[in-house]
Amino acid sequence: MQTPKTCAIIGAGPAGMASAVRMANKGYQVTVFETNSQAGGKLSQSEIEGYRFDMGPSVFTMPHFVDELFTISGKNPRDYYEYISLDPVYRYFYEDGTAIVAHKNPTQFAQEIEKKTGEKAATVEKFLQKITKTYDLTADIFLHNSLHKLKNYFTYRVLKGILNFNRLEAFKTMYQANQQTFKDARVVQLFNRYATYNGSDPYKAPATLNLIPHLEVNLGAYIPKGGMYAITKGIVKLAEDIGVQFRYNTKVQEIVLQNGKAIGIKVNNETLLFDCIISNMDVYNTYKYLLPQTKAPQKTLSQPKSSSAIIFYWGIRKSFSQLGLHNIFFSKNYAEEFEHITDKKSIYHDPTIYLNISSKKVPEDAPEGCENWFTMINAPHNAGQDNWDEMIAQARENMIEKLNRNLQTDIRPLIACELIWEPRKIENITSSAFGAIYGNSSNNKFAAFLRHANFSSRIKNLYFAGGSVHPGPSIPLCMLSAKITTNLVKN
Numbered sequence: 001m002q003t004p005k006t007c008a009i010i011g012a013g014p015a016g017m018a019s020a021v022r023m024a025n026k027g028y029q030v031t032v033f034e035t036n037s038q039a040g041g042k043l044s045q046s047e048i049e050g051y052r053f054d055m056g057p058s059v060f061t062m063p064h065f066v067d068e069l070f071t072i073s074g075k076n077p078r079d080y081y082e083y084i085s086l087d088p089v090y091r092y093f094y095e096d097g098t099a100i101v102a103h104k105n106p107t108q109f110a111q112e113i114e115k116k117t118g119e120k121a122a123t124v125e126k127f128l129q130k131i132t133k134t135y136d137l138t139a140d141i142f143l144h145n146s147l148h149k150l151k152n153y154f155t156y157r158v159l160k161g162i163l164n165f166n167r168l169e170a171f172k173t174m175y176q177a178n179q180q181t182f183k184d185a186r187v188v189q190l191f192n193r194y195a196t197y198n199g200s201d202p203y204k205a206p207a208t209l210n211l212i213p214h215l216e217v218n219l220g221a222y223i224p225k226g227g228m229y230a231i232t233k234g235i236v237k238l239a240e241d242i243g244v245q246f247r248y249n250t251k252v253q254e255i256v257l258q259n260g261k262a263i264g265i266k267v268n269n270e271t272l273l274f275d276c277i278i279s280n281m282d283v284y285n286t287y288k289y290l291l292p293q294t295k296a297p298q299k300t301l302s303q304p305k306s307s308s309a310i311i312f313y314w315g316i317r318k319s320f321s322q323l324g325l326h327n328i329f330f331s332k333n334y335a336e337e338f339e340h341i342t343d344k345k346s347i348y349h350d351p352t353i354y355l356n357i358s359s360k361k362v363p364e365d366a367p368e369g370c371e372n373w374f375t376m377i378n379a380p381h382n383a384g385q386d387n388w389d390e391m392i393a394q395a396r397e398n399m400i401e402k403l404n405r406n407l408q409t410d411i412r413p414l415i416a417c418e419l420i421w422e423p424r425k426i427e428n429i430t431s432s433a434f435g436a437i438y439g440n441s442s443n444n445k446f447a448a449f450l451r452h453a454n455f456s457s458r459i460k461n462l463y464f465a466g467g468s469v470h471p472g473p474s475i476p477l478c479m480l481s482a483k484i485t486t487n488l489v490k491n
Contacts, residue, residue: 004029005275007489008265010252010290011431013041014057014475015466016280017235018482020244021069026491028276030244033267035251035431040232041280042430042437043475049417051315051372052365054228056430057475058356058374059197059326061215063222065479066231073242081234083222084361090326093406094186099322106217119184127181127191131214134169138211169207174200175335177207189334193352196378198473199306199438201342203335209442215476223325227358227365231475255279255290255462262462265290276461276489282468283452284433294459300452304443305436306473307341308381308423310395314373315366315416320407323371327355329406341380342443347395351377353402370416375399381436382423392422432468439468454485463489 007023009016012034020030038044042056063083070077087104094100100116103109110124169177174195178188192202194212202209224230236246247267254266255277264273279286287296330352331337337348356374359366366372377395385391404410423435432439440451452469456462465485467473472481 005491006031006273007276007278008033008272008274009278009280010255010265010286011035011041011280011466012039012236012246012248013280013430013466013478014043014231014235015478015482015485016041016278017232017239018069018479019278019280019465019486020239021073021235021242022482022486023276023278023489024239024242024244025072026486026489030239031274032239032244032246033250033252033265034246034248036429037248038232039236039246039248040229042426042432043228043232045227045229045232046313046419048313048419049315050367051313051370051417052227052358052362053313053372053374053419054356054358055311055313055421056228058228058358059216060222060224060228060231060475061219062476065476066235068479068483069235070238073238075238075241077234080238081224081226081230083224083230086221086223086325086361088324089216089221090328091322091324092190093327093329095330095332095406098186100186100190102217104220109217113187113190117184117186119182119187123182124187128214128218131210132218134208135211135214138208169210172207174202174205174207174209177210178202186330189330192334193328193330195442196307198442199308199378199436200442201307201338203338204342204443206442206444221326223358223361225362227362252281252290254292255286257291257294257459260458261460262456276463278463278465278485278489280464280466281431282433282439282466283464284439284468285431286464288433291459297452303440305381305383305434306438306441308379308426308432308435308437309376309421310347310379310392310423311374311376311421312396312399313419313421314375314411315418316371316373316411317369317414317416319369319371322407323355323357323360325357325360327357329353329355329402337378341378345380345383345385347377347379347391349394349398350402351395351398353377353399355403375403379423381434382427383434388422388424392420437467438473442472454481455488 007028007030009020009032012032020032023030044055067077088101090102092100110121114121178191182188195202195205252265256264262277331350340346340348354376357371359372427435463485465481471477
């Protein structure tokens with residue numbers, strides 16, 4: 001019997017876990033090396049004083065990409081994790097008192113927008129139909145295949161997308177396209193916010209990113225039973241069931257090269273040999289720390305980084321009936337907010353707040369009568385600012401003041417406990433270069449083509465997967481990144 005080939009996965013983030021499952025299905029003996037004590041990367045969890053928090057991604061779309069890991073392994077996904085459809089999906093709050101409920105049904109959502117803003121429902125529905133077509137045109141180009149293999153451009157669907165490139169509105173910004181579509185500034189702001197799903201600025205990012213709300217509004221959003229970390233637990237259990245080994249609290253020191261080929265990794269000053277290596281670590285830090293003697297692709301790695309976040313995880317000694325699972329409290333001046341984040345590398349005094357409360361759907365995430373608040377604002381990545389502690393403290397005060405104003409209460413005495421994630425900590429825990437959650441920004445029309453490939457063109461047997469490489473960040477795209485990457489590896 002032939003000895004199976006071996007594969008090392010560096011990092012147990014979503015794409016790392018998915019790559020492990022796919023490589024095991026290709027017949028490889030797979031070992032995942034993770035610096036932290038648990039899998040998940042940003043898709044991790046923390047518990048404190050009876051409150052449980054999902055630390056990173058909180059919106060679950062396109063679950064079929066996760067389910068595929070189980071079906072290709074001959075398993076029933078529902079034996080490992082379950083999820084429910086959300087309705088409503090979001091609640092939006094504006095400083096003028098407007099409150100919009102984003103219903104699951106697109107038509108109902110459009111009618112709600114008309115009722116609350118005066119923007120015609122027909123305009124909203126036409127926009128939603130348009131972005132469906134945009135997604136259909138772009139998916140094969142940008143999401144399902146490597147952009148760095150010439151042969152992938154010579155298929156009917158890809159050529160069709162390229163020939164219809166003008167319909168993708170790549171030469172308009174998201175803001176420009178939305179302002180031309182909608183008359184009401186509140187509706188423009190609502191759809192502009194989807195640029196933040198990959199850490200971009202709607203005033204700079206191409207209007208092509210308007211396909212993002214299609215994934216949530218037209219296709220639906222979900223929450224796993226038990227919270228987002230249930231996805232991580234389910235994939236880890238699957239991986240272990242099909243023979244993948246996880247080594248936690250194990251930091252990879254170096255990718256070992258020989259004659260232009262990756263032959264192994266160094267752990268605890270010991271070289272372990274592998275036939276194939278997939279790095280799920282941020283590609284910038286992979287080159288910086290694991291390939292220090294290798295000439296890095298500077299043009300790719302020097303692209304502007306995405307935004308980051310400041311997140312306060314608060315245990316709240318009260319339940320708020322006006323809030324749902326996903327809530328947005330908008331800034332009064334969105335353009336000024338993004339000017340601070342993108343250009344000034346600072347934090348606006350009136351930030352847009354995203355408030356996720358998983359205990360609304362997972363009651364055991366908080367004590368009875370209480371709620372677990374994941375309270376987040378967009379922030380610049382760590383570009384060497386010397387006043388982070390001051391900015392974070394001021395942001396906390398501004399966020400509390402804004403929530404108090406909108407909820408007409410005082411949440412200060414309700415905060416039972418607190419955890420904080422901010423750019424420096426995000427980089428330290430998740431190896432995201434500069435604390436940029438989404439890798440490179442998408443603030444120019446060619447950003448998709450400037451992401452690092454899923455393979456090394458200079459080093460044989462070395463591959464990359466995850467949010468910092470093609471096709472980009474988010475759980476669905478990390479699942480697709482793992483699929484693209486592992487399809488490049490020969491059996």
